[in-house]
Amino acid sequence: MIIRAVLASVFLLSGAFVFSVCVLGLFRFNNVLDxxxxxxxxxxxxIFLTILGVIILSDNIYQIVKxxxxxxxxxxxxxxxxxxxxxxELLTSDNKKFRKGRNIK
Amino acid sequence: xxxKSDPNKIGKWERFxxxxxxxDSIDSVWEKEMRxxxxxxxxxxxxxxxxxxxxxxxxxxxxxxxxxVFITVVxxxxxxxTVYELPEHGNPLNPANNEVSQRYIEHGVEETGALxxxxxxxxxxxxxxxxxxxxxxxxxxxxxxxLLRRTDEDKTDLEQDSFKSDRGDILKFAARLxxxxxVLYGIYVIINGHISPGGGFAGGTIIGAGLILYSAAFGDxxxxxxxxxxxxxxxxxxxxxIYFFSKGYSFFTGGNHxxxxxxxxxxxxILSGGLILPLNICVGIxxxxxxxxxxxxxxxxxx
Numbered sequence: 119m120i121i122r123a124v125l126a127s128v129f130l131l132s133g134a135f136v137f138s139v140c141v142l143g144l145f146r147f148n149n150v151l152d153x154x155x156x157x158x159x160x161x162x163x164x165i166f167l168t169i170l171g172v173i174i175l176s177d178n179i180y181q182i183v184k185x186x187x188x189x190x191x192x193x194x195x196x197x198x199x200x201x202x203x204x205x206x207e208l209l210t211s212d213n214k215k216f217r218k219g220r221n222i223k
Numbered sequence: 224x225x226x227k228s229d230p231n232k233i234g235k236w237e238r239f240x241x242x243x244x245x246x247d248s249i250d251s252v253w254e255k256e257m258r259x260x261x262x263x264x265x266x267x268x269x270x271x272x273x274x275x276x277x278x279x280x281x282x283x284x285x286x287x288x289x290x291x292v293f294i295t296v297v298x299x300x301x302x303x304x305t306v307y308e309l310p311e312h313g314n315p316l317n318p319a320n321n322e323v324s325q326r327y328i329e330h331g332v333e334e335t336g337a338l339x340x341x342x343x344x345x346x347x348x349x350x351x352x353x354x355x356x357x358x359x360x361x362x363x364x365x366x367x368x369x370l371l372r373r374t375d376e377d378k379t380d381l382e383q384d385s386f387k388s389d390r391g392d393i394l395k396f397a398a399r400l401x402x403x404x405x406v407l408y409g410i411y412v413i414i415n416g417h418i419s420p421g422g423g424f425a426g427g428t429i430i431g432a433g434l435i436l437y438s439a440a441f442g443d444x445x446x447x448x449x450x451x452x453x454x455x456x457x458x459x460x461x462x463x464x465i466y467f468f469s470k471g472y473s474f475f476t477g478g479n480h481x482x483x484x485x486x487x488x489x490x491x492x493i494l495s496g497g498l499i500l501p502l503n504i505c506v507g508i509x510x511x512x513x514x515x516x517x518x519x520x521x522x523x524x525x526x
Binding site for chain 1: 391393394397400401404
């Protein structure tokens with residue numbers, strides 16, 4: 119039981135650490151793409167670690183399945199949204215660096 | 224009246240009306256005169272005007288800060304006073320603990336057949352309230368349609384092409400995976416509205432989000448085969464009419480102590496709760512169509 123609690127707390131704390139890094143990056147970076155990278159980190163890695171911690175703590179099998187489904191759903195949707203925002207930024211930004219890549223379809 | 228040849232004969236009101244109607248009533252000579260007058264005055268006054276503007280700006284900034292702090296403090300005070308005057312939490316003699324809520328809690332399940340008391344309240348005891356909310360949504364989408372709807376002739380070719388073109392493969396793949404799950408979950412939330420938390424509004428919003436995702440991923444053409452202007456209007460209006468007539472019948476029989484033909488069913492089953500399940504489905508369809516309608520009017524100007 120103690121090992122389980124320690125393992126769960128390690129995962130929860132590392133998830134919280136990833137989220138704090140993500141918030142820091144969201145406010146400290148200058149470019150849109152950099153900031154999006156930081157935000158996407160929290161949406162995938164942070165949520166995975168946090169929910170893994172909760173899964174280790176939970177006893178009910180249905181609860182575990184539900185939490186796993188949450189992770190799968192977020193991993194299916196969040197990176198796609200990030201990809202679309204990044205593509206839109208690449209296609210419409212005024213930054214000269216991105217002009218080479220404009221004809222990406 | 225030929226006002227352009229003789230600008231002095233036109234009255235101020237007439238000029239004002241013409242200006243409101245968008246006609247170019249201001250004679251060019253008169254305009255030039257007025258402009259030269261105004262600019263002459265401006266050149267003289269420029270320095271003093273700029274000074275006064277600066278002064279007003281600095282004053283208004285101070286006044287803005289003072290007023291914003293003052294208004295915020297007053298509102299905080301009013302709200303805190305209201306909270307202070309509220310009755311004690313958990314006291315059985317509170318005015319909220321009257322016979323109405325007691326009746327809902329004690330007789331709700333046997334009178335409506337729904338385990339979810341909130342659902343029993345909003346779709347059985349106070350169903351016309353919910354009907355009003357649904358009609359508000361319908362009215363909102365009608366207003367958006369009046370303001371933003373465009374026919375095909377109004378659109379440029381570029382716009383039409385941009386909605387026909389396919390989106391990226393990544394979005395398509397994700398939408399193919401996620402869309403059925405989202406719609407299935409929405410249907411579950413609607414159908415279980417009288418047993419577990421949920422109901423027509425929540426489930427309808429979920430289905431509407433799924434439709435928006437489908438439309439964003441697969442383009443305008445595919446979704447138009449199912450959801451077009453005519454089908455959305457017909458389904459929404461028929462759902463509202465079904466809601467109105469069925470609940471009107473239920474209220475009529477209840478008010479006149481006539482026995483209703485609608486069975487209550489055993490509480491806990493899917494087919495229970497009398498009219499709550501069909502009313503939830505009606506509300507869900509209206510909400511889903513409204514959500515999709517908002518998205519599509521604001522992006523394309525047409526459903």
